[in-house]
Amino acid sequence: MAKTSSVEKNNYRRRLVAQKAAKRKRLKEIANDLKRPAEERFAARLKLAEMPRNSSAVTAARSPAAPAATTGSSRCAATSSGSSPRKA
Numbered sequence: 001m002a003k004t005s006s007v008e009k010n011n012y013r014r015r016l017v018a019q020k021a022a023k024r025k026r027l028k029e030i031a032n033d034l035k036r037p038a039e040e041r042f043a044a045r046l047k048l049a050e051m052p053r054n055s056s057a058v059t060a061a062r063s064p065a066a067p068a069a070t071t072g073s074s075r076c077a078a079t080s081s082g083s084s085p086r087k088a
Contacts, residue, residue: 013060020055024048 030036030044053059
């Protein structure tokens with residue numbers, strides 16, 4: 001089970017994501033609209049960069065009801081090292 005502080009931190013992130021979602025979406029639409037002038041798109045990107053990083057939906061951890069996909073192996077894919085003993 002997760003520590004209470006970790007759970008509260010994630011709940012704070014979720015609230016911040018919900019609170020800033022509309023503004024973030026509007027700024028992203030402006031920044032990605034190629035019909036707008038470059039200065040306006042650049043200004044939108046600067047405003048987006050000034051927003052709190054925790055207001056991005058990517059930072060909020062998944063809920064326990066929706067765990068991330070796992071391969072079932074605790075070994076590193078690149079080095080094949082992990083908690084298992086090495087094969088000789």
